[in-house]
Amino acid sequence: MITAEQKPLAEIQGLLGDAKKVLVVGCGTCVTVCFAGGDREAQIMAASLRMASKINGHPQEITDITVQRQCEWEYLDEIEKEIADADIVLSLGCGIGVQAIAEHFPDTWVVPGLNTTFLGMPTEQGVWEERCAACGDCILGLTGGICPIARCSKSLLNGPCGGSEDGHCEIDPEVPCAWQLIYDRLESKGKLDLLLEIQPPKDWSKSRDGGPRKIVRQDLRLIEDEA
Amino acid sequence: MTDTDYEYQIVAYSCTYCAYNAADLAGGLRMQYPSQVKIVEIPCTGRIDILLPLKAIEAGVDGVMVAG
Numbered sequence: 001m002i003t004a005e006q007k008p009l010a011e012i013q014g015l016l017g018d019a020k021k022v023l024v025v026g027c028g029t030c031v032t033v034c035f036a037g038g039d040r041e042a043q044i045m046a047a048s049l050r051m052a053s054k055i056n057g058h059p060q061e062i063t064d065i066t067v068q069r070q071c072e073w074e075y076l077d078e079i080e081k082e083i084a085d086a087d088i089v090l091s092l093g094c095g096i097g098v099q100a101i102a103e104h105f106p107d108t109w110v111v112p113g114l115n116t117t118f119l120g121m122p123t124e125q126g127v128w129e130e131r132c133a134a135c136g137d138c139i140l141g142l143t144g145g146i147c148p149i150a151r152c153s154k155s156l157l158n159g160p161c162g163g164s165e166d167g168h169c170e171i172d173p174e175v176p177c178a179w180q181l182i183y184d185r186l187e188s189k190g191k192l193d194l195l196l197e198i199q200p201p202k203d204w205s206k207s208r209d210g211g212p213r214k215i216v217r218q219d220l221r222l223i224e225d226e227a
Numbered sequence: 228m229t230d231t232d233y234e235y236q237i238v239a240y241s242c243t244y245c246a247y248n249a250a251d252l253a254g255g256l257r258m259q260y261p262s263q264v265k266i267v268e269i270p271c272t273g274r275i276d277i278l279l280p281l282k283a284i285e286a287g288v289d290g291v292m293v294a295g
Contacts (some may be wrong), residue, residue, distance in 0.1 A: 040278065047281045 001121065002030040002094045003128045004037060004114040009048060015111040016088055018058060022049065023086035024113070025079065025101065026066030027093035034128055037092030037114050039066035045092060045113060070097025076104045083108050119150075136206030136213065142194055144185035149202075151178035157199040235289040237264045240279060242272045242295030264292075271295065 007015075016022055024046045032038030046064035053060040065082050067075040070093035076083075083089060083101070089110040091098040101110045118130040133150040139157070140147055149155045153163075153171045159179030163170030167180040186192050204210070241247040247268045253260070265288075269275065272295030280291040 040276070043278055044281060047278070047285050051285055 001033055001119070002096075002116060003034045003118055003120050004031050004094050004116045006036055006041070006045075006092075006114055007112070009052065012045075012090065012111075012113055013049070013052060016049070016060070016090060018060075019088040020061060021085065021087045022046075022060055022062040022090060023082055023088075024049070024062065024064040024090045024092060025070065025083075025097075026064065027070040027091075027097050028066055028068040029071075031092060031094055031097075031114060034122070037094075037097075042066050042092050045090070049090075070094075071100050073100075073104055076100060080105070133207070135202070135204075136210075137203055139199075139202075142197075142199070143182045144189060144191065144194075146178060146182045146185055148178045148182065151176075151181070157202055234263045236287065237261075237290045237292055238280075238283045238288045239264055239266045239292040239294055240269050240272070240275055241266050243268050243270055244295075246294030269295075 024042045026032070026037050026039050026042030028038060031041075035041065042064040046062045049060065050062045053062065063082070063086075065079055067079055069075045070091060083105050084107075086108070089101055089105075089108055090113045091101055091110050092113045093100075094114065094116040095112065096116075098110055098112045101108065118128075119132040119134060120128050120130040123129045130150050132147060133155070135149050139149070148157065148159060152159055153169050153175070154161060156179065159182070160177050161179075164177040164180055165173075167177055169175040169177050183192070183195070186194055206213075239246075239250075241250060247266065250260075250266055272293055275293055280293075283291050
């Protein structure tokens, strides 16, 4: 999932300025399950901002609404009227949601309420960890299902480095060394021979180094007459 | 109005299985409690979400009690 964290209230108030009508838009997918920007968080955010605006002596009209996914036009179409009525939209979606609203409603000023953080998963209640860097060229088949791009601080392809100490990374004793995890995993599966092959430099053109990425699936596209 | 005249408004979210029953019993026994306490029956205090007290406070109450 995409994980995110809420921005501090003061920063959000700064982004909203003195707009009279504010619409807080939650998203029902990734940021709901990481408790950052779902329906519940949108309601709490709206209530908090309403109270803060009253305390500041400049009451704002702040409402909230949540769509299933902010990153698809069809779901955004459902809130067209509410968006049009607002002076400013506070998106509690990830960065994709914020941009989708800006792109779909060009007349609307939209600001982010979250800091989109990483692609990860909950490892225990209340704890999320990064797992994938969306590098565009997956090598998990070589590393026993543990990603050195996302989980090694240096994204090494041939690790570990000299900073691996007692199974942990030199950047923080709380951070496991991804290459220790990979070694242990491959050893347990009798596949240590995979480590004997030196991996050549990765093709980063499939990642961000290649510029903004795009996938086109001709088999899924509508033919032009139908579009 | 002096400070002592001010009537605090309190919302008491009460679990249906214990606190609400206790309040019910107290009523049956003709026991008195201040009228500014508004009891809201909830199925369980596990139902309490931050949104409930937030909405009550936003509506103007002075305090929220969770009883269960």
